Amino acid sequence: MTDMKIQPINAQVMKVACSNCNLRELCMPLGLSVQEIERLDEVVTNRRKVKRGAALFRNGDRFNALYAIRTGFFKTCVAAEDGRDQVTGFQMAGEIIGLDGIVNDQHTCDAIALEDTEVCVMPFDRVEELSREINGLQRHVHKIMSREIVREHGVMLLLGSMRAEERLAAFLLNLVQRLHARGFSQSELILRMTREEIGSYLGLKLETVSRTFSKFVDDGMVEVKQRHVRIVNTEALAALVNHPSECQ
Amino acid sequence: MTDMKIQPINAQVMKVACSNCNLRELCMPLGLSVQEIERLDEVVTNRRKVKRGAALFRNGDRFNALYAIRTGFFKTCVAAEDGRDQVTGFQMAGEIIGLDGIVNDQHTCDAIALEDTEVCVMPFDRVEELSREINGLQRHVHKIMSREIVREHGVMLLLGSMRAEERLAAFLLNLVQRLHARGFSQSELILRMTREEIGSYLGLKLETVSRTFSKFVDDGMVEVKQRHVRIVNTEALAALVNHPSECQ
DNA sequence: CGACACCTTGAAGAGGTTCAAGAAATGTGG
């Protein structure tokens, strides 16, 4: 009986605390001491749920906060004046979203939920405040931004110099590797995005993405059933990315 | 006579001080008070000259410092395992280089001088230290990193969705706009990089870059004599980037 | 002045796109 009164309170506490979040090894608290993580809890003022298809923020929205993804999958995309747009990334649990807004105090891309999601809202003023006090947090914030820069370098390499098969292979390996770091399978994944969104990210048309999937299936490298993908031959995919000349 | 003794000393002081740098409106001191800029001078421990063709840092080098470009032009490029590489950016005076190194304490790209250059070395530990004390500097460092993220989004849009002419037009307009912010002409520029380097940046082969330049000349939009480029019709170039459908 | 790097241009070819049609999955309302 007493348990029943206490438990909900504990559950509540656990729910909003970085200290107890199972993503703390991937997310904001990485590298901080127990005491420091407790202070980080003050920063994460609240949570926000974003339904599939809805926007966490949009191009032009005022920038207030960074968001740590708790559950679910996002895409970010930028739009050109003429309407064409480009997916700039797919983000999953533990990743930080919203860094684009810092420079001009307003967001320059849309963040759209690809499934029902929940994020931790971290008002940026408070992140900066706490960064001044906790060196480890300051360094970590810098690392998060630097990591994003390096990730984008990789995408530029992909878009600038790889062919369709190499791009899709790199994409699949990257996805599965990040999922694996979150405790999912090394070889199986469910795509949360359409062929068109994959194509936008990879600089290809959706038909090319579809055809390339079919070719991978023909070659026995993956099994594909709609959005369910199973990687049968990781090495072959990796070879495609790293030594494209050897596997034509 | 006394002047002759004093002047070199002043010159020396002026030479190493952000306070007196004519790039302070573009570079690290942006938005800081006079007193704060004087403290920034402590961070910029020394200068480094990098000759044309030489590297400021290379992929794998330990990361210690950020660099503010004082004079000259750099390219940064990442390399894939198989040797192909991708130019990820061209940097000019007042821009900060080296952000890629923060995340793993080592650089992940090469920074190569495209002409004889000089940079201000800013040990990152000291940048972080001073950021904790000067809120404006902290914010500015965050903005610099965010700006780089946003710039790369733009490159991804370019690489992912534009055709050769649009890419080259966007490239030229971007270059000339940045040069103009530094007091150079709005319409004339000298390319510090080869057609091959432009091509690498834009995801095109050097022949395509050359052909596209020739087409722009035929269309009366620019005049090109080797690396000397004069933009005759800015609007037409801009229209090419923003409304590609209307100008085929 | 000669060697070398860089640039231009042509012609043929490949990779990806476009357009089109149909199949499979998903969601919706009765």
Added chain:
DNA sequence: CCACATTTCTTGAACCTCTTCAAGGTGTCG
């Protein structure tokens, strides 16, 4: 729970853009 509408995915064929290969021209630097 099923039928229908909608979205998503696959596949084919023609086309187009960019690449590749090749040769010659131009500029630059020791």
